[in-house]
Amino acid sequence: MARQLRGPLHPDKDDTEEECVQEEDGDRDSEFVDAEELCSGGIQAGSLPGRARVSIPDELTKEQCPVRGRFPLLGPWWRVKVRVVKPVRSKIYQAQGFPSYFLQSDMSPPHQKNICSLFLKECGYERRDEFLKWVERVSSYEKLNFENLPDTLRRFDREPGEKNKGTPTENEQDVRRLPVEESFPFVCVMTALKFPKVMEFLPTLFPRHFRRLIGSSSEEVLQRIEEALGTHPWKLGFRRVTYRQMKLLSCEASWTAFSQCPSLLQLMTPLQKNALVVYAKLRQTCREDGHTCVEVEALTSAVAQNMSFQEACESLEFMKDLDVVTYEKDCVFLSELYQAEQGIASSICDLINRPPWHLQVDVKKVLASISSGKPEDSRRAEAAEGSEPDGMGLAQGESVADPQDGGDHVRIDGDHEMSADICDVPLDQDQVVALEMICAKAVTVLSGKGGCGKTTIVSHLFKHVEQLEEKEVQQACKDFELDGDASEEWLAFPKQSPAAVDKAIDVLLTAPTGKAASLLRQKTDLPAYTLYQVILDSYPVLNLATCCRMFLRLLRQEGVPLN
Template sequence: MSLPKRSTLLEQTITGYILPNNEDDDVEDEDEEEEIQTEFLDMKEMNSVSSGAKMFKFSVPASKEGILVSFMANDEKCRVWGRFHLCDPWWEVTCTVRRCNKHKFSTIPSSYPSYSLRTNLSSEDHSLVSLFLKACGANPGFVMSFMDFLSKNRHVVELINVLDALQDFEDSGPENRAKAKELYLNDLSTLFFNAEVIAWTHVEVARKYPQIMKYLPTLLPGQFMDIIKQQSNTHIMFREFLMIRCEAKLEAFKVCNLLSRMTEEQRNGLQLYANLKDYCRDTGSTYIEQNMLLEKMQQWKIEDAGYSFLHKHDVLKLENNKVALHNYFSYEKGIAECLRALIEGESWMIHLDVKEVLQRAAMERLNEMGHGDLNDSAIELDKDHVRAAEMICAYPVTVISGKGGCGKTTLVSLVFKKAMEKQTSKSDSDEKPPVEVLLTAPTGRAASILTKRTGCTAYTLHQVLWSFMNRKKEENANLQEWKFSKVRVLVVDEGSLVSVQILHSILSLLTKHAELKKFIFLGDVRQLPSIEPGNTLYDLFEGFRKVRWAIEMQTNHRSESELIVRNAGIRYSPLEFDATINMRNPSTVPSDKRFIFVKISENHDGKRDCQLINELCCKHYSGHVTKTHNNKIHFQVGDKVCCTKNGYISETDNENMQEEPAHDVAGMSQDIPRTQRKNEQKQVKKERMCNG
């Protein structure tokens, strides 16, 4: 198919094959990495994985610019910018694009290229078969003999029947059979059906399941490559196919024109499911009132059959005239059941004189500040602290809210340190006590701050979950020896960031596989909740405040955060700026201005917004641009860099390198592998860069 002529349409479809990179020198390079997304599973999914279910790695290929596509009719070439899963020249690639200029296109964001094996190859295209065999790891001598055989016999072979041609070569005579055994030293099928030969596995999938190569890159772009590299007998949608977290979006079905192949009931169900997920994400709610849902369905033009379809397949749950997606319902119900088990279970009363503990701690702080001349009577305790400490000692569940600097984490660590000291003093054992108080937070940064403020090791919630799963995977694993099996107290900080899924998972785990007796939930109910549906901190705070198991701290005790706390309580009003810069029409930053409002793009493209911020700041503060002439990122020492995700920056440490005498190096290099010598010559330091 030839390159389509210039069209007034915004989108058009082009088909061709991708040239190898070394066939074109004029290809722009881009410092963009493959996008790998970490999936955090709930407990049910984790148990399924340990029982044999398959979780595929989510990895979207990096965008590439300057990929040349040669079209078969006129051999015209154009440059396409897009995300290509497969770039080998034996793939026929079909993609929907928008024209950037005469010879350059860009794939549309919602669509990924589809793939099929190239067919109707002439005898001159034997080089394609040769490239494929080399990619499969075949012996070069064997490949040469096989290609000679094809030329002499004028054998037209395509990748779809290459295995048959290889067998014909082996069966063509004793000499070729001997060559195959001598040069290849293996049975043909052994190599090509080896799961490690990725090139052959991909071709086998395309030969047997062409629809997968056509639709799956768009339906499941993140899991596509991991799925097609599996062996044919691998157990592959959870419940039916043992696949976890493989959910295609409604937009992907539309792009693939697959909705017309579904029944009306399925179409309405899929549309309703997508709209309900959007509703929950936009409102932050985990359910919708049934009457409101019926009104919404009329607005969305979705028939009742869609609701019936989802209800029949247990996707929706109806209770007390509230409709919820099943997973959200199960998470919240699971949290309630875990908390009920704590409340009704064996209680643990901590016998502490909390006023004395708080008073001693206050005296120690005053002594450190040089005010040791004050006596106990001069110290006025925070009434909220006293009440919160009493709750922690007496009740199985305590929810504490307060702005930063109110002393939530300090109070909790103080109470349990004293409780552990009291318990240790009664014990005669010299053994290291097990982890009984587990400090956690939803993010690595929050856990790091929690560790710093309490002086005790804090973990992320996901670290706790994965430590259990790793233990469970061990052969003959004894879960009673799990690191956190003796935990009696769970403390979760930054509760406003905790989703219903992760809270359900951690509570389920510790109530079943640990000795959990107390749950302390900390946070600020006035902060924005988790980006996931559900507001666990607010809901639990409001619920437990009715029985006086929840308290809000009012006083800030951290002087450096006083202004932040004060501002957090002020009602929002528009801010006044010294200057305004519109990034759609950039201008220089006035040198005498300090409080500047920067208007970013209106397309809500976080990655592009981040690039614009870096361009502006580097130019203004550091006096240089962010990219070199060949489009390479060029950050320098001292730059303040805005990033959208966490990552590591590698730095080669050459300071300790010493030059060896020439004769020593020459003598050693013959015996030491090149990679080993390279590793010995330099060390790589990795600094973690956190988003922000």
């Protein structure tokens, strides 16, 4: 049975905190972060805190309760409120969700000395023992608390001794900050004094942002969050709003998280609550079904148990005014997904409208090499074995470059035999059409079920193009070597290494996923990466639309034609 515990937070000395890990959870989905947001200096999400075992003396029952859960902050100077449940046949409670934090600011007797000592140890204060003796001699801890601790430390650091029993002067208060004040535990305590609502609600609302927020010392951001929690907590439920007003990246509180904070729900109007419910259902549907939009009728039906049709429509209008959603015909989009989709479409149209490229490749020859089960190199090697050796074979194997020929530019002895073989090999007409489109268009979309040959035909095509380029270079070298009028400098020129020949043409393959890129790399022996890696490896969280726009902008600046 679930219950709520309130009391001081005592870490278990025998328990070691687990490593913070990025776990999959229901509220975590693919992030669409625009370049503007990424470069704005906003606070990004971190990992969930590791699980730890703590002891909480319940203030109501006085029971010493061992609890295991995710506690982003530890220390006996914190009081927590957390919901727990005890599994059957277990002596340890399991925390449900995240705790709320409250600072024990008064350090009241009889434990104030121990709390102060543990706190300064956690902060890494080297003169802790000297300071504690000085405080005991000066005031016997009667007036020591977290509010005056910074001034007390400065007094001790500036003029330690009996003469500093009095109240510090203004000049003493204005001295520079001590190194201990920059430590994370010290910053957290000072944040709790200024922003108590942040400490109470943010561990539940923003579990991945909480530690970075309180440790960032960004008082302006924390002040805005504190004000929102006190007046308009619904704003924290929409990432578009939290970014515009608080510079938080991909940060929003889920409806489930709000449901664990009844005092915040009391500050919301029915319209704001309904908007959060509709928004949660819209995000869930887009994530689970892979859509960028949902039909209005389907969305309103999905939330019919929570509100009427009219209330759902009013909620959508409310979110539209906030630029959280966008309408198009009878569909409602999440604004960030709509912008990403429009950006991708615009970039692809830009590519399509540019002058087309032309790969001079005989696609039937490529497909024939696939169907025969032999690469073209081995076919040509077999053809070469039947030719005359030395001079005769070389004369018959001279390349013929025909600018009017629509097939491959380089033809080697035995090609006429392979052309005859092509007629005997049954070809898949869909694959023929697909390769012809790839050779003629800058943008081609291949679709088909698994195993139909999409990766195979693409990999063979570009391997074929690479071989043509390599053989053209090799044939040109042979022609120059056989030229009687060639200069001595050319004849003395060192031959290219195989590695140099291999780099005669650079082919870079991209794929939408890492698995697909790995498959392309294995089948082609060519470099293959994901779109994110190719376009902007330093910023893997950029969305595809942003990558396309930045890539096209770069090409225009460099004057590179896409043909």
